[in-house]
Amino acid sequence: MGRIAIVGVGQSKFGKRSDASLRELAFESYTSALDDADIESSAIDGSVVCSATHYDKQRSPAGVVSEYLGLSPKPTFNVEAACASSAVGLRIAWSLVSSRLHDTIAVVGVQKMTELSSGEIQELMGRAGDVMWESPFGTTMPAYYAAYANAHMARYGTTEEQMALVSVKNRSYGSKNPNAMFQNPVSLEEVLKSRMVSYPLKLYDCCANADGSACLIITSAEKARKISDRPVWISGLGLASSPMSLAGRKGPMTSFDATRNAARMAYEMANIKPYDLHVAEVHDSFSVTEIINYEDLGFARPGKGAKLLEDQGTELGGRIPVNTDGGLIAKGHPVGATGASQIFALVKQLRGEAGSVQVDGAKIGLAQNIGGIGMYASVVILHS
Amino acid sequence: MGRIAIVGVGQSKFGKRSDASLRELAFESYTSALDDADIESSAIDGSVVCSATHYDKQRSPAGVVSEYLGLSPKPTFNVEAACASSAVGLRIAWSLVSSRLHDTIAVVGVQKMTELSSGEIQELMGRAGDVMWESPFGTTMPAYYAAYANAHMARYGTTEEQMALVSVKNRSYGSKNPNAMFQNPVSLEEVLKSRMVSYPLKLYDCCANADGSACLIITSAEKARKISDRPVWISGLGLASSPMSLAGRKGPMTSFDATRNAARMAYEMANIKPYDLHVAEVHDSFSVTEIINYEDLGFARPGKGAKLLEDQGTELGGRIPVNTDGGLIAKGHPVGATGASQIFALVKQLRGEAGSVQVDGAKIGLAQNIGGIGMYASVVILHS
Numbered sequence: 112m113g114r115i116a117i118v119g120v121g122q123s124k125f126g127k128r129s130d131a132s133l134r135e136l137a138f139e140s141y142t143s144a145l146d147d148a149d150i151e152s153s154a155i156d157g158s159v160v161c162s163a164t165h166y167d168k169q170r171s172p173a174g175v176v177s178e179y180l181g182l183s184p185k186p187t188f189n190v191e192a193a194c195a196s197s198a199v200g201l202r203i204a205w206s207l208v209s210s211r212l213h214d215t216i217a218v219v220g221v222q223k224m225t226e227l228s229s230g231e232i233q234e235l236m237g238r239a240g241d242v243m244w245e246s247p248f249g250t251t252m253p254a255y256y257a258a259y260a261n262a263h264m265a266r267y268g269t270t271e272e273q274m275a276l277v278s279v280k281n282r283s284y285g286s287k288n289p290n291a292m293f294q295n296p297v298s299l300e301e302v303l304k305s306r307m308v309s310y311p312l313k314l315y316d317c318c319a320n321a322d323g324s325a326c327l328i329i330t331s332a333e334k335a336r337k338i339s340d341r342p343v344w345i346s347g348l349g350l351a352s353s354p355m356s357l358a359g360r361k362g363p364m365t366s367f368d369a370t371r372n373a374a375r376m377a378y379e380m381a382n383i384k385p386y387d388l389h390v391a392e393v394h395d396s397f398s399v400t401e402i403i404n405y406e407d408l409g410f411a412r413p414g415k416g417a418k419l420l421e422d423q424g425t426e427l428g429g430r431i432p433v434n435t436d437g438g439l440i441a442k443g444h445p446v447g448a449t450g451a452s453q454i455f456a457l458v459k460q461l462r463g464e465a466g467s468v469q470v471d472g473a474k475i476g477l478a479q480n481i482g483g484i485g486m487y488a489s490v491v492i493l494h495s
Numbered sequence: 496m497g498r499i500a501i502v503g504v505g506q507s508k509f510g511k512r513s514d515a516s517l518r519e520l521a522f523e524s525y526t527s528a529l530d531d532a533d534i535e536s537s538a539i540d541g542s543v544v545c546s547a548t549h550y551d552k553q554r555s556p557a558g559v560v561s562e563y564l565g566l567s568p569k570p571t572f573n574v575e576a577a578c579a580s581s582a583v584g585l586r587i588a589w590s591l592v593s594s595r596l597h598d599t600i601a602v603v604g605v606q607k608m609t610e611l612s613s614g615e616i617q618e619l620m621g622r623a624g625d626v627m628w629e630s631p632f633g634t635t636m637p638a639y640y641a642a643y644a645n646a647h648m649a650r651y652g653t654t655e656e657q658m659a660l661v662s663v664k665n666r667s668y669g670s671k672n673p674n675a676m677f678q679n680p681v682s683l684e685e686v687l688k689s690r691m692v693s694y695p696l697k698l699y700d701c702c703a704n705a706d707g708s709a710c711l712i713i714t715s716a717e718k719a720r721k722i723s724d725r726p727v728w729i730s731g732l733g734l735a736s737s738p739m740s741l742a743g744r745k746g747p748m749t750s751f752d753a754t755r756n757a758a759r760m761a762y763e764m765a766n767i768k769p770y771d772l773h774v775a776e777v778h779d780s781f782s783v784t785e786i787i788n789y790e791d792l793g794f795a796r797p798g799k800g801a802k803l804l805e806d807q808g809t810e811l812g813g814r815i816p817v818n819t820d821g822g823l824i825a826k827g828h829p830v831g832a833t834g835a836s837q838i839f840a841l842v843k844q845l846r847g848e849a850g851s852v853q854v855d856g857a858k859i860g861l862a863q864n865i866g867g868i869g870m871y872a873s874v875v876i877l878h879s
Contacts, residue, residue: 132627164548164555164575168630170622171548171577174739174870183743184756186734187871188583191548191573193555199572202596203587209594212586212732235554242553243516348596350570355558359567372568486558487571 115205116335116342117493119148119328120455125443126292127225128322133167134179137221140326140448141180144217148328150338155328157186157213159204161196161220162447165235166227176219186213191447193239194396195482196220197325198450198489202348204329214334220452221324222445232320239483241356252396253317255357255484257309260399262364264311267414269402271311275302276420277398278315281434285441287467290452292321292443302398316398321443325451327458343458347381347477347492349373355486365414369488370407370479377477377490378409385409388431388492389473390460392453394481395438404479405433408490427468435460435468453478454491461495499589500719500726501877503532503712504839509827510676511609512706517551518563521605524710524832525564528601532712534722539712541570541597543588545580545604546831549619550611560603570597575831577623578780579866580604581709582834582873586732588713598718604836605708606829616704623867625740636780637701639741639868641693644783646748648695651798653786655695659686660804661782662699665818669825671851674836676705676827686782700782705827709835711842727842731765731861731876733757739870749798753872754791754863761861761874762793769793772815772876773857774844776837778865779822788863789817792874811852819844819852837862838875845879 121143123136131139137160145152158180160173169175177187188207192199197220204216224232237246240255263269279299285291297315305314335342351372354360360368378384385408393408395401405416410424410431419425425433436442436456439449457476459465465473475494482488505527507520515523521544529536542564544557553559561571572591576583581604588600608616621630624639647653663683669675681699689698719726735756738744744752762768769792777792779785789800794808794815803809809817820826820840823833841860843849849857859878866872 134627167626168622169626170619171575171739171867171870173576174623174736174867175625175627177736178738178740178743178870182736183738184735184752186586187736188587189575191555191575192557202570203572203590206587206590206594206596209596210590212590212593238552238554239558241559242551243518243559246552351568352558352561352566352571354562354567355555356562359562368568483555483558486555486562 114332115208115345116330116332117327117458118330118335118339118342119144120458121147122290122325122452122455123323124290125321125323125445133169133172133221133223134175136223136322136324137176137219138179140324141217141219144326144328148338152181155182155215155217157207158182158217158219159188159190159200161190161200161218162222163193163196164191166222166224192487193482194446195450195480195487195489196447198480198491199350201327201454201491202350202489205345205348208329208331215328215330218327218329218451219324220448220450222447223322224320224445225322244356253309253312256397256400257312259364259403260311263399263403266363266365269417271303273417273421274316274398274402275299277395277401278302278440280426281395281438281440284435284468285437288437288442291437291441292319293441312397318396318439318444321445323443323445323448325448325455327451327454341462343461343493343495346494347377349376349490352487353485366403366407367481367485367488369485370404370481373488373490374408377492381492383475388475388477390470390476391431391433392457392478393433394479395434395440396444396481408479427470432470435465450480450489453480457493461493498716499592499729500714500716501711501842502714502719502723502726503528504842505531506674506709506836506839507707508674509705509707509829517553517556517605517607518559520607520706520708521560521603522563524708525601525603528710528712532722536565539566539599539601541591542566542601542603543572543574543584545574545584545602546606547577547580548575550606550608576871577866578830579834579864579871579873580831582864582875583734585711585838585875586734589729589732592713592715599712599714602711602713602835603708604832604834606831607706608704608829609706628740637693637696640781640784641696643748643787644695647783647787650747650749653801655687657801657805658700658782658786659683661779661785662686662824664810665779665822665824668819668852669821672821672826675821675825676703677825696781702780702823702828705829707827707829707832709832709839711835711838725846727845727877727879730878731761733761733874736871737869750787750791751865751869751872753869754788757872757874758792761876765876767859772859772861774854774860775815775817776841776862777817778863779818779824780828792863811854816854819849834864834873837864841877845877
């Protein structure tokens with residue numbers, strides 16, 4: 112396997128972006144990534160466009176995005192994996208470059224969600240679960256993750272206060288991220304008193320639907336050395352699936368098999384252990400998800416995720432700072448853009464460009480991204 | 496680049512399949528491809544699921560298809576390129592194997608369309624065009640291709656009779672394909688007298704929406720030699736895009752730039768010329784599309800496609816037999832399955848297993864697949 116690098120990253124402002132269409136959002140992060148890489152668009156020989164389906168009327172968005180970015184007639188690929196779309200797009204870009212079918216690929220994650228009504232969004236979210244056996248009964252994302260939260264509370268004694276601490280931490284970091292949707296911190300009390308969405312998850316335990324995009328420029332080692340004096344290398348890639356239906360899964364609902372399998376693959380490929388990591392981005396679709404992820408990624412033993420958080424182990428200065436960009440909870444969750452946005456934050460950390468949230472001496476980082484209710488999980492390990 | 500082979504192919508019956516759900520259709524072609532390769536499902540280490548979006552309520556179908564095929568927890572990828580979905584899936588599978596990230600990938604193209612009303616289908620087809628500047632004005636696939644047909648008639652004098660001959664040829668071959676939706680031949684007069692859809696395209700000039708699936712098993716050269724005594728090799732891969740909006744395109748509407756660019760890439764990679772080919776599958780979404788494709792693929796000079804057809808150059812015994820499985824016009828067009836179905840037919844030809852439509856001594860073949868109104872085109876060259 113050839114070494115593959117990320118030489119440019121870009122991200123739009125996330126949030127309610129009524130000022131920009133899908134293609135315009137894509138353009139913002141693409142041009143920003145080109146600037147970051149200090150290359151021209153002509154250096155890109157293909158694009159992987161990642162957008163979760165049905166949120167937009169536009170089918171096959173790579174067609175219109177690639178046209179708007181001025182990339183026609185170059186090949187373009189639509190890749191989708193629900194909330195993990197652009198993480199999976201990165202894996203495909205890695206392969207396209209590593210196989211030498213392409214030299215330099217732009218992975219563009221983009222989503223526009225805020226023009227839909229809350230009811231439409233809930234309906235569409237449910238349809239990322241099994242539409243034959245589950246979504247007709249009203250299941251949707253907050254309810255799915257609430258089931259995991261209840262199981263974690265029952266098995267390990269995890270409390271609502273502990274979950275709320277995830278939101279407090281992430282909103283605090285989000286207040287330092289100019290691209291975040293929510294830039295005001297929240298207190299523990301505010302999280303606990305926010306309105307109930309699906310017990311035990313309250314409004315501030317949940318990430319928000321958003322508009323936004325993020326872009327990654329992926330290239331070969333030879334090209335990277337010519338283009339960049341600060342390439343970030345992809346050293347581990349893991350991707351796994353789980354049955355889409357909860358009925359098809361085994362074991363207690365306190366862990367995501369897909370994350371554990373993807374993490375094993377990524378650690379093995381990078382030849383490192385969890386304690387070698389300096390910084391991480393994990394999928395905090397809900398506060399409880401972040402706690403479960405600590406355990407699935409090996410940052411804490413099963414049932415000890417909340418303790419790691421309480422001990423400030425995942426804050427700046429702790430054992431492994433997590434979601435120093437604010438995570439999904441503060442940034443918002445424009446589904447197709449989220450995976451690339453995590454990599455954007457990680458690249459900034461590994462280049463020492465993370466400003467007030469910089470982790471001192473960060474050289475090795477991990478990004479974990481979950482699709483749907485754990486039917487896909489991607490783990491990516493980067494080093495500078 | 497490592498050599499990559501197709502070692503198993505499967506296809507479901509295409510047509511109105513009210514007996515089978517999306518996942519069940521996928522299962523039919525997948526198990527058939529495993530049987531064809533004479534391997535167990537455990538030999539597959541990932542799947543690429545190709546299904547055009549919005550036709551089904553199920554979002555992110557790889558989740559449910561991968562679960563139903565028994566492939567969890569292996570990685571799975573949703574790849575979509577409108578009518579070219581599974582051809583693009585093949586390109587991605589090639590990269591995943593060639594980069595050694597995966598050993599053996601199942602590309603599963605699947606679509607279920609016949610439960611939607613004709614109005615719903617027309618609306619969704621239009622949304623594979625630009626939803627900001629075109630589809631709100633009522634554009635949809637027959638109208639888009641009718642514009643190309645009119646331009647070809649105006650520029651080259653191509654006639655309705657010549658276009659109808661495509662349908663006569665393909666329906667004749669379809670009558671010999673047990674998987675085809677339409678198994679009765681049609682006469683020239685029947686095509687010409689069928690009801691007008693969008694001038695000059697009449698009902699029998701158009702392919703039909705269908706349900707169905709097709710599956711390809713892709714592996715490395717080392718694995719292929721162990722598994723199979725009749726591997727078919729992928730020697731050329733081309734993929735290109737065009738602006739999605741017609742307004743964004745240059746030149747007369749008598750040719751698809753994306754096809755010409757993809758063909759150039761594929762011929763170059765395979766190091767062959769059009770006249771080296773023994774057999775081809777081309778995208779006959781409409782009768783006129785096949786004639787244009789002859790020209791774009793270099794089977795005939797610009798404006799001479801209809802002449803090649805009239806001279807029986809694309810029939811069995813002719814210079815290059817085309818769509819000997821009946822093409823989209825006879826098989827039906829279950830969008831996500833079509834690209835893989837073309838490769839299925841080509842593999843059968845190159846293995847000498849095409850029965851009554853076998854092209855004597857076929858060793859090198861080409862499959863061309865168009866996405867939407869030419870915003871994507873894939874050209875794949877195979878040899879035995």
